[in-house]
Amino acid sequence: MTDRYASFVRSGAGRTLVKRLGLPDPPRLRRHTPGDPIVPGPVLLGAATGGRLAERAGKILAAAGVELPDPGAGESTERFAALVYDATGITDSTGLRQLYDFFHPRARSVLPSGRVVVLGTPPDECGSPREATAQRALEGLTRSIGKEFGRGVTAQLVHVTKDPDAGTWTSLEATLRFLLSGRSAYVSGQVVRVGAGTAVAPADWDRPLDGQVVLVTGAARGIGAALARVLARDGARVVALDIPAAGDELAAVANEIGGSAVQLDLTAPDAPQRLAEHLAERHGRVDVVVHNAGITRDKTLGRMDADRWDSVLDVNLSSQERINDVLLERELIPAGGRIVSVSSIAGIAGNRGQTNYATSKAGVIGLVESLAPALRERQISVNAVAPGFIETRLTARIPLVIREAGRRMNSMSQGGLPVDVAETIGWLAWPASGAVSGNVVRVCGQSLLGA
Template sequence: MSDRYIDFANSAFGHRLVSAIGLPSPVRLERWQAGRLRPIDGALLIGGGPLAQQVGELAKRLTDATYHYGNDPSLGTPWIPGHGPKLKAVVFDASDLVHTDQLKQLREFFQPLMKNLDHSPHLVILGRAPETIDQPFAASAQRALEGFSRSLAKELRDGGTLQLLYVGAGAEEQLEGALRFFLSPKSAFVSGQVVRLQACAAQVQDWSRPLAGRKALVTGAARGIGASIAETLARDGADVVLLDVPPAKADLEALAARLGGRSITLDICAADAAEQLIEQLPDGIDIVVHNAGITRDKTLANMTPEFWDAVLAVNLNAPQVLTQALLDSGTLHDEGRVILLASISGIAGNRGQTNYAASKAGLIGLAQAWAPLLQQRTISINAVAPGFIETQMTAHIPFALREAGRRMSSLGQGGLPQDVAEAVAWLAQPGSGAVTGQALRVCGQSVLGA
């Protein structure tokens, strides 16, 4: 549904009024459009340590305009604060900061940029995961990057986002895929996130269709976020299999026909659901997206057993049972990708949602626990945790709560189903096996949770 406050705040009169009285002034976010060729439409600035050189080598595939801010002229054209172009994307390599005194490089690099950013800019800081560093002072310096990046993300304006990527040993080869996502409008509603990359041998062969040749199953696909996920996976080249409950059959079949995919109507909580699903997938599957979910909100004092059981059965037990069956039967191929749709409610909690929050936290725990066990088959498993997303469900929230949900983020607005779908599509890529056991929040850096 339309966010009328954004429409008002971006009108000539509204902009003057909200600025005068100090109200939030969210901007319309730039999002990925069909036909776009490059991840970055504007100037990319690179600086910092040794990984900056590698970013510079792949930069020509990201944008036509690369600049450097530092001492390495090989990274591109020198950028001069106040004289260079507005910056659409920024990458700073902080992986070689090993002492408190060196952290001042963060201020020295980013401070001159803050008034020279373009509309909807995307910033990325590179580091090394503190838990992999033996030297305490160096680990401390790298952990400091998290506090800096989350805070700076909250200071950005005009739709800006910032992420911290901890690059593990051997994961440098997967930087391009991560930067293609986090420096582009595909990550428009992702900000303040910390992502760990590890070594992954798989590579994307065609960036225009990164999922070509792969089969994807999406549950709860008939409408809303599930339908958007299916559309985005198909856009990226996947052959899609769409699953939903029998009452949604008409919508499901129409979407499958439009995407050139196949539909399965199935109650995922049925006793024989796993057997039915495996029978419907004789050629196996490469990507599984557990999107199906329900809410039955009540405070715990008023929570009925039926409400509790239904939510836990659909949201948590069914993904566990179905994924286990797909693994045991070999239906889920090696180098597969499993994506679980969690929620920031599962991270921060939410009044009246003890059942829902428990189920979504359980999915995050499932990803964390299963990740090391699936690595021997090079299968990754991650959770995507949306915040306030503009859907039919949120459209029925009372006005005051809906407005609060929209404004309680660094970006000052709700996200779109496309934002969740883009995150899922990135995690589904072959090279995104570099990310596993993690929860990626798509929430505009909500003030709830971390």
């Protein structure tokens, strides 16, 4: 779907009108192309006094081929593709001044579509209330930077456990590679937690899913089709699943990526067993399960019939629970496996006329939060993504005024693309991301809706 406003804004007449009237100015976002470097320029790495992560982050970035200028740089005219700051040394509110001292002189030095990443300590792991208070304050900083810097610049906070293991460092590398790259173009204002756990670095970071068997539900179109393409590009053997009515589109996607197609209605009573048998017979396992299948049946709650409620909850939430139960019971998801579910910002903020949908998507968040600790001993991670306004067939049907509001009410002043959701899920699916679990990552351009 074409964003005609964004196209007009990029014209000569459009640029003039935007500046004169102060209209939303959608930037061109830097998205990933295979073979791209992680960042298109130098990355400035700074740290608060006593920070525990700067040295490790520097080694990760240097090994990835990132140029790291002297930390004293940046107060002149030098431009940076990213600013990375280790704030773990801030142990009380007075120490927050160090954030100002680092970011204030460099606020205009970040290139368009640049990146800001702040490294912190999970507040619940802090040694004192004062330290926890200071570390919690970092969220306000990063979310504000994401709204202030503009020009497609994103800002994230990464909480890294105080009790790291080898998996922590591998997953920190995976997280930095994702957040600094074009893969995270429509992700901003997020808090990502990197804990301890099993994580395996790939032999080739351009194919981080090489050899992995990945199931994608709802793969025939939209976000699901983009998912199948991105995961296959990254080396996965994709099992693409959708309902029989979407069989032709599903087959086209599977043939395009060299994957396999499974036609199955996930709400059928025997669907989990049939799916488990297929995966066991054809592949012997499934390394990554991506629960993408979902439907909408919109009505205000007072006008909604029971069938609309039941069908949405069954497809969007209950089917995920049933499939997880069977695959886990039969041990088809091995140690090092991944479960990634698609939620929505509607599950965070709610949405008028979508009580059934919002309930189901909030339930997906609850599923992730409850499963993550339960699956830790089995070395299986579980995370969710929560898309905002994404340009798909569904959003193309939204009335014009509401559609334009959805596009502009975020820090990017534009809708996201299905590939933005797919890239985020791809990162969570990487074997290198095993110590990232229990997260809900919004892919919404830092929407003004919700938290």
